[in-house]
Amino acid sequence: MAADRDFTRKRLRFGERLVEGVLFLAAAAAIGIVASILYVLISQSAAFFREVPFLDFVTDTQWTPLFEDAHYGIAPLLSGTFMSTLVALAVAVPLGLLSAIYLSEFAGHRTRESIKPTLELLAGVPTVVYGYFALLFMTPLLQRFIPGLPGFNLLSAGIVMGLMIIPYIASLSEDALRAVPQSMRDGSLAMGATRLETAFRVVLPAAVSGVGGAIILGMSRAVGETMIVVVAGGQQPQIVTHPAQQGATVTAFIAQVALGDIQYGTLEYQSIFAAGLALLVFVLIFNFIAFGLQRRFREVY
Amino acid sequence: MSVADVPVRQDLTARPPGLAARHFKSHSFVIWGILATLIGLGTLVALVSELWVDGGHRINWDFFWSFPSSNPEDAGILSAWVGSLLVILTTAFFAIPLGVLSGLYLEEYAPKNPITSVIEIAVNNLAGVPSIIFGLLALGLFVQGLALGQSILVAGLTLALLILPVIIVATREAVRSVPQEIRQAALSVGATKWQATQHHVLPYAMPGVVTGIIIGISRAIGETAPLILIGGLTFVAFLPITQPNQPLSYTIGEVDQLGSPIDPDAMERITVSNPATLSLPDGNVVELAAGQSMEVPSGTYVDTMSSWSDAIASWMPWSWSGQSFTVMPIQMFNWTSRPEAEFREAAAAAGLVLLAITLLLNGAAIWLRYRLRRSIKW
Structure with a gap:
């Protein structure tokens, strides 16, 4: 039929095909970027692991690439990252969740509509500004209460990191709480539960996968955060057992090496790629879990 | 609350025991909720006032038009803001077309096939990659692999890759919210797919796309870690661009x-x-x-x-893009890590400028989004 032929011809027009090709190439760039990240990290790390046995990397308890007697154990760096993230979560999870429950279950429409954008503004503050805040505001403040707190410590870096991720956790959790259908709240209230009981025993359990996803996303931010720990956390890699100690995180180590004079192709140069690969693996696992949880909460309702 | 917890009530008109206390708890939770929210908002106030007390007095005309100096009183941010401006121009040049076109492809063109899902997985994962990893990519690929040097071009490209997922996701959401009828109307009067997309879908999606671009650019302005890796110089007392009679x-x-x-x-x-x-x-x-x-x-x-x-x-891009540079956040970082207190005043002043720029941009984006949500009702 004629109409069919016209349709076919239009589909095959050269310009349209060209546009589609260009658009496809633009979108495929994302694959290229991911592939380049993996290639660069893995190829440099492979060179690193030819010199340093993988077993030493995992089991050695010292990270001293700059010393005569060089040790390359990732554990001190991971302990620094773990400790600062733990402090950040201890601050951000309770505060973020309280905020989210208040905004979703108690606050009026107008309060919510004015507070949420302000929280989003916080997410736009450059991290180097947070670093300044941690070093020159939070640390002196904490030193008044904790005598003997060193000038560089993971506690103040972690607390400020927690303040930084509150908006993420509060905003994403609020979305999850609000996605719980009103009928469930109505049912609970009709049975005589108060709003608080409804919030904690009905709404929160129903939104638990979305809230969990929000927390893990916040955690992944904290793990990958660089500037706050570089400025305020200290540079000495050591096994950290107490938050008031100073210590280097994986990200802080990478930045610190980059700030010095790096010679391309040396073991020190390759070590920052190995550390970066370890960081990426952790962050991707967290993101994968968070993504799965968030998708589950979308599917349920 | 399990069924066994609920006492059997004989007199249905009597108030259940403990109700007042339960309501009191419920109402008093509001105080905790407000308190928690205020700590979040109070952080912003504390940040701004700390920076203002430390560095407010350094903000003046000379601060913007002086080079960094070993004398903290004379140190200014001229090379830093010019560097930031040139780097951001480069970033926008690469990230905006690439991001918007990718978003359009994924929403309007992409067939449901394995390649599309791989692209989607790649975009979603890129959004979660820590910024310092992009610095490692730039160091290994641009600086070392392609020998582009520690230049404005490399810095701009690196930040472009970093904000690409932000722009793609915003474009997709904006395009998705354009109703199907708009496309059908254009196609039914004989427009090709690209004509419908270009003349009808994209204009309607524009406010959402622009919101994403502003948020991405604002993030690029404040990013420090990836630029440290490619060696954004911290002491730059020259400009990559020049004026006549210099x-x-x-x-x-x-x-x-x-x-x-x-x-x-x-x-x-x-x-x-x-x-x-x-x-x-x-x-x-x-x-x-x-x-x-x-x-x-x-x-x-x-x-x-x-x-x-x-x-x-x-002033031509091919001339300045190869120059070395510093940017605002790196300048601030450098001054923060100096032991002299006077340099910290300069750092605070630089932080104030940086904060003002990013808050303004984010505020504009949030305002645009909320206005958009109010004004357009499909």
């Missing part, structure tokens, strides 16, 4: 690190547009008037003022 000096031909010509016999004819002093390799000094030309040997040192054409040439 001191300008250069050497003719290729020279080694000591300034001696690699090929001493090579001659080159030069014409100077401003009066110039030429120091020849044999030690002679020649004065040239504006417009004069002369045959000079390789290694001749020319000391002159920049002309209008030199200035204009320096």
Whole structure:
């Protein structure tokens, strides 16, 4: 039929095909970027692991690439990252969740509509500004209460990191709480539960996968955060057992090496790629879990 | 609350025991909720006031128009904000077209097939990659692999990759919210798919796309970690671009690190547009008037003022993109890590400027989004 032929011809027009090709190439760039990240990290790390046995990397308890007697154990760096993230979560999870429950279950429409954008503004503050805040505001403040707190410590870096991720956790959790259908709240209230009981025993359990996803996303931010720990956390890699100690995180180590004079192709140069690969693996696992949880909460309702 | 917890009530008109206490708890939770929210908001207030107390007095005209200096009183952010501006221009040049086109492809064109899902997985994962990893990518690929040097071009490209997922996701959401009827109407009167997308879908999606672009650019302005990795210099007392009638000096031909010509016999004819002093390799000094030309040997040192054409040439992207640079957040980081308290005042002042720019941009984006949500009802 004629109409069919016209349709076919239009589909095959050269310009349209060209546009589609260009658009496809633009979108495929994302694959290229991911592939380049993996290639660069893995190829440099492979060179690193030819010199340093993988077993030493995992089991050695010292990270001293700059010393005569060089040790390359990732554990001190991971302990620094773990400790600062733990402090950040201890601050951000309770505060973020309280905020989210208040905004979703108690606050009026107008309060919510004015507070949420302000929280989003916080997410736009450059991290180097947070670093300044941690070093020159939070640390002196904490030193008044904790005598003997060193000038560089993971506690103040972690607390400020927690303040930084509150908006993420509060905003994403609020979305999850609000996605719980009103009928469930109505049912609970009709049975005589108060709003608080409804919030904690009905709404929160129903939104638990979305809230969990929000927390893990916040955690992944904290793990990958660089500037706050570089400025305020200290540079000495050591096994950290107490938050008031100073210590280097994986990200802080990478930045610190980059700030010095790096010679391309040396073991020190390759070590920052190995550390970066370890960081990426952790962050991707967290993101994968968070993504799965968030998708589950979308599917349920 | 399990069924067993609920006491069996004989008199249904009586208030259940403990109800008042439960309601009191429920109401008093509001206080905790407000308190928690205020801590979040209070952080912003504390940040701004801390920076203002430390560095507010440093904000003046000279601060914006001075180079960094070893004397903290004179230190300014001229090279930092010019560097930031040039880096962000480069970032926008790469990230905006790439991000918007990718978003359009994924929403409007992409067939449901394995390649599309791989692209989607890649975009989602890129959004969660820590910024310092992009720095490692730039170091390994751009600086070392492609030998692009520690330049404005590399910095701009790196930040472009970093904000690409932000722009793609925003474009997708904006395009998805355009109702199907708009597309059908355009297609039914004979528009091709691209015509419908370009003339009808994209204009409606524009406010959402612009919101995403602003948020991405604002993030790029504040990013520090990836630029530390590619060696954003922290002490830069020159500008990659120049003005007319500024001191300008250069050497003719290729020279080694000591300034001696690699090929001493090579001659080159030069014409100077401003009066110039030429120091020849044999030690002679020649004065040239504006417009004069002369045959000079390789290694001749020319000391002159920049002309209008030199200035204009320096403003061209291919000229400044290869230059080394510093940016606002790196300048602030550098001053913060100095032990002298006076440098911290400069750091606080730089932080205030940085905070003002990013908060303004984010505020604009949030305002745009909320206005959009109110005004458009499909």
